[in-house]
Amino acid sequence: MEYPILTATLTHIAELAKLFEAYRLFYQKEPDLAQATAFLQARIIQNESIIFIATDTAGRQVGFTQLYPLFSSTRMQKLWLLNDLFVLPEMRGKGISVALIERAKQHCQETLACGLILETAKDNAVGNQLYPKTGFELDTDYNHYVWTPAV
Numbered sequence: 001m002e003y004p005i006l007t008a009t010l011t012h013i014a015e016l017a018k019l020f021e022a023y024r025l026f027y028q029k030e031p032d033l034a035q036a037t038a039f040l041q042a043r044i045i046q047n048e049s050i051i052f053i054a055t056d057t058a059g060r061q062v063g064f065t066q067l068y069p070l071f072s073s074t075r076m077q078k079l080w081l082l083n084d085l086f087v088l089p090e091m092r093g094k095g096i097s098v099a100l101i102e103r104a105k106q107h108c109q110e111t112l113a114c115g116l117i118l119e120t121a122k123d124n125a126v127g128n129q130l131y132p133k134t135g136f137e138l139d140t141d142y143n144h145y146v147w148t149p150a151v
Contacts, residue, residue, distance in 0.1 A: 001057070003054045003055060003062065003063075003094070004054070004055050005052050005053065005054055005055075005099055005100065006052070006053045006055060007050065007051070007052060008040075008044060008053050008064070010044055012061070013040055013041055013044070015060075015061045016051065016061060016064065017036045017037040019062075019063070019064055019088070020036045020039075020040055020086075021036050022088065026086065043066070048068070049066050049069075050066070050067045052064060052065050052107070054087070054096045054100055056091070062088050062091040062096060063086060063087035063091065063097065063100055064086055065084060065085045065101070066083050067080045067081065067104055072114050072115070075114045077113060079113055079115050079117065080107070080111075080116045081116075081117055082101070082116055082117070082118040083118070085097060085100060085101070085127075098133070098134055101130075101131075101134045105135070118131065118136065
């Protein structure tokens with residue numbers, strides 16, 4: 001079965017926000033549908049991300065990926081960060097994640113970007129099998145550092 005991939009617009013927000021909330025709950029975040037809706041609306045209105053949505057045959061949103069633009073100074077080109085990828089639990093194993101990743105890769109080529117990057121937890125068994133299967137290579141040459149401001 002094929003799952004059409006759409007580019008999110010403001011008309012998709014109500015259903016997308018519920019999908020986004022399921023993603024956030026997966027990562028043990030406090031539910032806040034109103035804030036999730038506002039966050040997604042802002043990303044689309046301000047043209048700060050690209051969100052691709054997978055739909056089933058009834059048009060129901062069953063998965064999404066969100067890309068953020070970055071730039072590579074050394075390559076002097078756009079670079080995309082695949083920041084979010086989520087498929088409803090009951091829809092997993094049907095190739096939807098792969099389809100969303102392939103659409104993200106296509107977008108990277110369409111925008112003449114030099115690459116697509118992502119990160120995932122070392123203990124994310126599913127992701128650590130999925131990403132190499134879709135052409136991503138594990139970067140073992142660089143250390144990844146994070147700074148978080150004190151609250």
